[in-house]
Amino acid sequence: MKKLIFLLPVILFSCNKNNRTVKSDRTDYDKAYNYLKTSEKDSAFKYFNKAKDFFIQEDNPSFAGSCLVNMAILQCENGDYYGSQETALSAIKYLNPQKDTLEIVGNYNNLGITCQNLKEYNKAAQFYNKAAHFSQDPIYQLTLLNNKAISYTYLKKHDSAIQIFNKILAFPTIKKHAKVFSKVYDNLAYTKFSQNPEYNAEPELNEALKIRERIKDDDGLNASFYHLTEYFENKDPKKALHYANKNWQIAKKNNNPDDQLKALQKIITLENSNNTKYFFLRYQSLNDSLQTARSKAKNQFAIIRYDVEKIKAKNAENEIELLKRNIGLGTLSVLLIGGIFLYKKRKKRLEQEKELEVKNTQLKMSKKVHDVVANGIYQVMTKIENQDHFDKEKALDDLEFVYEKSRDISYDKEDSKDEQDFSEKISNSIGSFNNDTVKTYIAGNEKNIWENVNQSKQEEIYQIIRELLVNMKKHSKSNLVSFRFERINNEIAIHYKDNGIGISGAVIYNNGLSNVVSRIEILQGQIIFDTETEKGLKIDISFPVY
Numbered sequence: 072m073k074k075l076i077f078l079l080p081v082i083l084f085s086c087n088k089n090n091r092t093v094k095s096d097r098t099d100y101d102k103a104y105n106y107l108k109t110s111e112k113d114s115a116f117k118y119f120n121k122a123k124d125f126f127i128q129e130d131n132p133s134f135a136g137s138c139l140v141n142m143a144i145l146q147c148e149n150g151d152y153y154g155s156q157e158t159a160l161s162a163i164k165y166l167n168p169q170k171d172t173l174e175i176v177g178n179y180n181n182l183g184i185t186c187q188n189l190k191e192y193n194k195a196a197q198f199y200n201k202a203a204h205f206s207q208d209p210i211y212q213l214t215l216l217n218n219k220a221i222s223y224t225y226l227k228k229h230d231s232a233i234q235i236f237n238k239i240l241a242f243p244t245i246k247k248h249a250k251v252f253s254k255v256y257d258n259l260a261y262t263k264f265s266q267n268p269e270y271n272a273e274p275e276l277n278e279a280l281k282i283r284e285r286i287k288d289d290d291g292l293n294a295s296f297y298h299l300t301e302y303f304e305n306k307d308p309k310k311a312l313h314y315a316n317k318n319w320q321i322a323k324k325n326n327n328p329d330d331q332l333k334a335l336q337k338i339i340t341l342e343n344s345n346n347t348k349y350f351f352l353r354y355q356s357l358n359d360s361l362q363t364a365r366s367k368a369k370n371q372f373a374i375i376r377y378d379v380e381k382i383k384a385k386n387a388e389n390e391i392e393l394l395k396r397n398i399g400l401g402t403l404s405v406l407l408i409g410g411i412f413l414y415k416k417r418k419k420r421l422e423q424e425k426e427l428e429v430k431n432t433q434l435k436m437s438k439k440v441h442d443v444v445a446n447g448i449y450q451v452m453t454k455i456e457n458q459d460h461f462d463k464e465k466a467l468d469d470l471e472f473v474y475e476k477s478r479d480i481s482y483d484k485e486d487s488k489d490e491q492d493f494s495e496k497i498s499n500s501i502g503s504f505n506n507d508t509v510k511t512y513i514a515g516n517e518k519n520i521w522e523n524v525n526q527s528k529q530e531e532i533y534q535i536i537r538e539l540l541v542n543m544k545k546h547s548k549s550n551l552v553s554f555r556f557e558r559i560n561n562e563i564a565i566h567y568k569d570n571g572i573g574i575s576g577a578v579i580y581n582n583g584l585s586n587v588v589s590r591i592e593i594l595q596g597q598i599i600f601d602t603e604t605e606k607g608l609k610i611d612i613s614f615p616v617y
Contacts, residue, residue, distance in 0.1 A: 549572075572607075
């Protein structure tokens with residue numbers, strides 16, 4: 072289901088406020104809007120941030136709040152939902168309910184969008200309701216109530232959602248506003264179908280589609296095609312595939328990667344097995360690009376705010392030094408030398424700490440993307456290669472798991488606890504690489520070996536085993552691989568062996584083996600590479616349980 076992003080009214084804020092500040096006072100503010108109009112979002116965010124600080128200093132809270140609202144919307148559009156919430160909530164204290172209603176409406180609607188994207192549907196409904204309360208435009212009010220009803224649909228509060236949709240459709244002039252009418256009409260039909268799969272929603276969904284085609288509402292067409300795909304998915308798969316392909320094409324035209332991924336998932340489900348690989352690869356490439364872009368955007372916004380704070384700190388230090396100069400020439404010499412020394416030392420320390428923090432964040436994100444997305448998708452592809460008969464449903468389940476994990480990475484969510492038995496998880500991972508040309512063997516992987524091994528250590532061990540398997544698959548050319556596990560008192564040993572080409576001469580770590588070594592260091596264990604064997608590779612790993 073689609074929701075309206077309330078950006079256009081916010082872009083007009085500068086026009087609405089022209090009479091409330093002198094033109095020369097709005098240099099950074101106007102620069103921000105010029106960059107926004109040319110889609111240079113990083114620069115727009117930077118100048119809104121600078122303008123916000125200026126307006127706070129000049130005791131102009133209305134403009135400061137406007138800057139923060141626009142910054143929050145930019146963060147939301149780039150997938151930085153938690154950062155957007157933080158910025159939007161900080162804007163509330165600067166906005167006046169009597170003078171700044173347009174900004175307040177945009178801010179609460181943006182908070183509703185971020186909550187909905189984070190699947191916090193109760194909070195989303197509350198924010199949409201607040202936005203509707205402050206809106207002075209009746210059509211905007213109806214659109215915001217539509218967004219609130221969508222949140223209820225996600226919560227499966229179908230009766231509440233249907234009641235709101237019917238209230239909107241009862242508005243006297245609603246049919247004159249074809250875009251809003253078709254949106255609500257389509258959502259109402261889809262909600263009735265969600266509540267009762269036997270409900271015949273086809274006539275209403277088609278009526279909404281015709282209106283959207285007539286008015287050339289591309290965002291609306293995207294929603295219609297997706298709803299029709301879901302409606303026919305279990306009734307007429309061929310017709311559902313037709314609408315899924317239309318959904319994909321319009322999502323590409325709208326340049327909306329999230330909607331493209333949703334459409335591709337439907338196509339993979341509905342398409343015959345011979346054509347699935349092409350769409351799977353398109354999905355994989357798009358998903359990788361989307362996660363990388365969102366991670367980069369979050370880091371970029373954080374760096375921009377840090378740079379501005381660094382300039383403010385420097386200006387504050389300069390003011391302190393100027394004040395000290397007026398105290399006296401004798402005192403000035405001592406304080407100036409000491410002050411400069413401390414300032415430079417503190418500045419250098421802050422810069423080093425911030426650079427380290429940014430690097431650590433990047434490394435953490437890179438490591439998570441490698442573990443969850445790259446190795447996860449590689450394992451799914453290995454499973455598909457090893458299957459005599461392609462199990463599309465199982466592949467889709469694995470793909471959905473990787474997609475949800477990658478979304479968690481982009482939202483900075485902690486990994487949920489894995490309920491699967493760890494010994495079974497290891498056996499399944501090793502077994503997935505077993506095929507006609509490569510035989511895998513496991514010994515000693517009993518449940519009691521892993522007693523008292525906490526979840527964080529289990530995750531490192533699982534990734535070590537998967538790195539060894541991926542490295543074997545890519546480089547070793549082996550056809551026999553074995554893992555033997557043993558536990559002596561409070562120490563666990565993993566013995567790996569394959570009959571591949573081995574490593575000649577000194578051990579040269581590729582990315583996979585380097586990651587294995589770094590993980591062993593985290594476990595406070597040790598790793599021994601036996602390269603003296605006649606053929607193949609032996610690796611002995613050991614680490615303490617506690």
